[in-house]
Amino acid sequence: MSDTSNPIRDAINEAIAEHEVILFMKGTPEAPRCGFSARTVAALDALGATFAAVDILPDPRIRQELSAISNWPTIPQLFVRGELVGGCDIVTELYESGELAQTLGVEAPAADAAEAEPAPMQIENRLA
Amino acid sequence: MPSTDELKQRIEAAIPGARADVTDLTGGGDHFRATVTAAEFAGLSRIEQHRRVYAVFGAEIGGPIHALSLVTKVQA
Secondary structure (H helix, E strand, O other), rough: OOOOOHHHHHHHHHHHHHHOOEEEOOEEOOOOOOOHHHHHHHHHHOOOOOOOOEEEEOHHHHHHHHHHHHHHOOOOOOEEEEEEEEEEHHHHHHHHHHHHHHOOOOOOOOOOOOOOOOOEEOOOHOOO | OHHHOOOHHHHHHHOOOOOEEEEEOOOOOOOEEEEEHHHHHHHOOOOHHHHHHHHHHHHOOOOOOEEEEEEEEOOO
16 A cells, blocks of 8 residues: 555554553543543543543544544543543443553542643644 | 434344444434443453444444444343
8 A cells, every 4th residue: 555654643653652541532631622521531530640631623634543543433532551441431431330540550549649730732743 | 313213223233133222412413322232242342342333323423423422231
């Protein structure tokens, strides 16, 4: 296949590889722009998890390429150690069953571990 | 605009033996929730079970079907 360079796909793959926990979402953790993204952030926050976040809204190609990579049609998408864990439904289910803490490798009821969240990542800024 | 009945029928037609309960979350005909129980989910991860249901609708997810929230269960 003729492979035309695909900087957005490369940047997404890199971001997934570089971050142990990364959430692709609509909006930012501080200002989610969709209820499903908000719920997923809330589950991660409740466990005091540190995660990188990518806002997919600024460029429709991010979502398109992400879904092509992950074979998953909806947003948000949570990746842990390079693997797609799921979207809002699965993350919520895992949170409620206590499995999310295990998946993330955090203590179950992390009480006061609210650490400074990393600034949302901009895929566009990583493009040369 | 898809209806809950249409979604239910399409899921049940595409996944043999599946039982789907579909609700319209907002009444707007574009945010749905489906609980799908199927024997063929046995041995699949949650991700794979959800992919199986999303595959029924292809590109309609994110389009006419803005959101399809899923709960999948293995038929006992």
